[in-house]
Amino acid sequence: MTDTAIQTRQREIASEHLLFKLIEYVEDRHPGLLDFLEQSLDHLGDPADDASKDDAGVRAIAQRMITGARRQGTD
Template structure:
């Protein structure tokens, strides 16, 4: 991966995460229960890697932290 490609991937990840958080906050504020629903789905989440980097629980932990962050942030 080139430096430019890595930078663009990082920027996309940051932008996507921000927009996802805002969407989660917005929907939860108008339809309480979204975050509970998402949290309950985490047992089905996994890492698709097929090599030694596979870490299902690591992926779930990132998702849990995102849900916790959305709960804390809320919509102002």
């Protein structure tokens, strides 16, 4: 694996963690954020313009993140 690929993976892991914690924090203080995010998924898509384009795949990942945030709550 290249250094660039490793750094990209590490950045993705760190960003996802911070995003989850931010979502949990805001939802705890302002209930309804997760519902709002879930309702926005119809507008989410993959910007790729080649065979790798997968709107449903992007939406599924976002839905799993929302579901995980609902389950975990704040600790």
